[in-house]
Amino acid sequence: MGKSLEEVNESVSTQNKKTGLRKLLAFFGPAYLISVGYMDPGNWATDIAGGSQFGYALLWVLLMSNLMALLLQSLSARLGIVTQRDLAQASRETYSPFINYILYFLAEIAIAACDLAEVLGMAIGINLLFDIPLIDAVLITVLDTFLLLFLINKGIRKMEAFIIALVVVIGMSFVFEMFFAQPVMGDVMRGLIPSMPNSAALYIAIGIIGATVMPHNLYLHSSLVQTRKFDRTPAGIKQALKYNFIDSTIALNLAFFVNAAILILAAATFHKNGMFDIAEIQDAHKIMEPILGTKWAPILFAVALIAAGQSSTITGTLAGQIVMEGYLNLRIQPWVRRIITRLIAIIPAVIVITIFGESVTGKLLILSQVILSLQLGFAIIPLIHFVSDKSKMKGFQISKTTQIVSWVVALIIVSLNIKLVYNEIEGWLATSENPVVLWLTVIPLSFAFLILLLYIVFKPVITREKIDIHNHSPHNLKLQFTNKGGYDKKNIAVTVDFTSSDEGAINSAFELGGADANYTLIHVVETVGAMVYGKNIEDHETLIDAKLLKEYEKMLSEKGFKVKTELGFGTPVKVIPEIINKGNFDVLVMGTHGHTGFKDLLFGTTVDKLRHKISIPLFIVKN
Structure with missing residues (x-):
């Protein structure tokens, strides 16, 4: 398994920082990317609805949610720092493929719901500030996908600086x-x-929890902390945990300030003036000027909304990449992944706005946050299991007290979600003209998810077994090689990726060079972390790939071939030419997977790009 966000993995060095403050600042950044998810437009909708309907009564829910978020994000950061795996990778190594596919599906639903809120929020901000039709504004939000590509190519620190700048804009607007x-x-x-005024307040409260404690942030944080390179000693890990906790505390308290400010603003303007039904962001914007007596109030409101949508959509698409790579070990072109994520959010938004009009956007935003809350248990429970596991955490597992508090938080969230689902189904059954359909669809599905939730809660407790690391990747060393050949050039490079294509590539190389040639097997670790941190990355996939490469070397050396290996890090189309051009090779042999057309868009066309960057012949073996 490759590194999480390989292109930026361990790209920021925290070593050789002379003072404690400089070292602390080197660790600062990941939590600010996380914090924007806690102040995204979905939060605005639930905060405005809560403030206008119930005044200041639900402020305590925001505070409780923030404390929950701080605990869970610190657990997520601990997992990434200690194990060098993100939450999706850890799940993939622990559960069976069937369970992982379900967890992946649920994680994608959560990210789609989150992105829906971000798309709608940013589109509403554009609509309010520039008077552009909402549908057109929704379509404009596709463009920020390319902004993310630009930023990540500039390095994680540039992206963090951009996000922090947006957070400052949001914060100053609400001041x-x-x-x-x-x-x-x-x-x-x-x-x-x-206090809990009534059942309607419970629905809003659960929406606030879903908007605050987001499942995709747990996946994201466990990956982003791996962008820091530090000494992998017990003292170095302990220091990294401390600095990341400080980073999280500051960043999430800023997010709490923004959320509290939105709810307080709604309470002080709308609830105070008897406007209890303000749930739409557009309505809030429209009546701010006459109530507050200044034209700057609605302008700052719209600017902050755009900044919140822009910043949170960047982190949401990163989370989508992490989830797909972690659960499925599937890497596609980054721009394709981000376009897919955005389209999943845009299509339902366009359909709903077209059919029901712009007035339903507030309800859609709140619904998206309730969906996020329903997914939380499936991310939180595995996370608590992982950071409690002694073998996985290598002595850095959480204490018994922290475990108890974590399980109490999980119990609160899951209990609230179960009550919400029960109340909703009860209401549907009472009002439905054909309840049989519900009994055949919604109710069995709800029980299935409840069983899955119980399974991931109790399986580690019942089995009491050490969690083995399963390598679900398509690596396969059971290949057959020949030793014939007769090529007059004697330095042959062969790219390998530990799939069936290696057999054809290596056998073809042997036919060219025979037993007397020198062979160099090249493999490129192309996780996000490797792309960012390069050879300094030390994640799980790098360790696995290095081990498999050495097994190839040993196996082929035992057959009488002169073989050495070279491990590269980053994008193959860049790294392979660097290795080839600095070496003394006569020919490069590459196996291909034979995909064309649409698959080239998804997986890239390494061969076509690479052949123009090397100065030796390229021998392509099609499989």
Whole structure:
């Protein structure tokens, strides 16, 4: 298995920092990318609805959600720092392929729901600020996919700087909004006392939890912390855990400030003036100027909304890449992956807005956050199991106290979700003209997911077995090689990827060079981490690939061939020419998978790009 976000893995060095502050700043960044997910447009919808309907009464839900988020994000960061795997990779190594496919499907639903909120939020902001029709604004949001590609090519630090700049814009906008609204601080403090006015408040509260504690952020954080290169000693790991916790605390408290500001703004303007049904962002924007008495209030509101949508969509598409690579070990062209993620969000948004009009966007935003909340259990429970496992965490497992608190948080979230699903199904059955359809579809599906949830909760407890690392990748060393040949050139390079295509490539190389030639087997680790950190990456896939490469070398040396190996890191079309051009090779032999057309778009066309970058003959073996 390759490195998580290989192109940026271990790309930021924290070593050789002389002062504690400089080292701390070197670790700062990942949590700010995470924090934007906690202040995305989905949060705005639930916060506005909660503030306008119930005043300050649900502020305590925001505070509780923020504390939950801080705990869970610290667990996610711990998993990535200690094991050098993201949450999706750890799940893939632990559960059977069938369970992993289901968990992958649920994770993709969560990311699609999250991206839907970001698309709608950013489109609404564009619509409000520039008076562009909402449908057109939704389509414009496709363009920010290419902004992400540009930023990640510039390095993770540039991306982090861009995100932090957007967070500052959001934060400063709400500093001025609070100045305009002038909330009563006594009422604000009373809102921190737990209360639940009615069942409608429960629906909003669950939406707030879903909008705050996001499953895709757990996958993302466990990957982003691997962008830092530090000493892999117990002391170095302990220091990395401490600095990342500080990073998370600061970043998530900033996110709490933004969410609280939105809810307080809604309470101080709409609820105070008897406008209890304001749930649409557009309505909130429209009546801000007459209530607050300044034209800057709606302008700052729209600017902050665009910044929130732009920043959170970047992190959402990164999470999509992590989930796909981690669960499926499937790498496709980054721009294709991001276009797919965006289209999954845009298509339902366009359909719903076209059919029902712009007035339903607020309900759609809140629904997306409730869907996110329903997915949380399937990400949280495996995470708690992983960071509690002594063998997996190598002495850095969480304490018993932290385990208890984590399971209490998981129990609260899952219990609220079960109650929500029960109430919704009960309502559907009472109002449906044909309840048989529900009994045959929705209810069995709900029970199936409940069984899956119980399975991932109790399986490690019942089996009490050490979790083995399963290598689900298509690596296969059971290949047959020949030893005939007669080529007059004696330095032959062969690319290998540990699939069936290696057999044809290596046998063809042997036919060219015979037993007297020198062979160099080249493999490129092309995870996101390897692309960013290069040879400094030390993730699980790198270790597996290095081991398999050495097994090839040993196996072929035992057959009498002179074989050495070369492990590269990054994009094959860039790395392979670098290795070839600096070496003294006579010919390069490559096996291909034989895919053309659409598959070339998905997986890239390495051979076509590479052959123009090397100065020796290229021998292509089609399989």
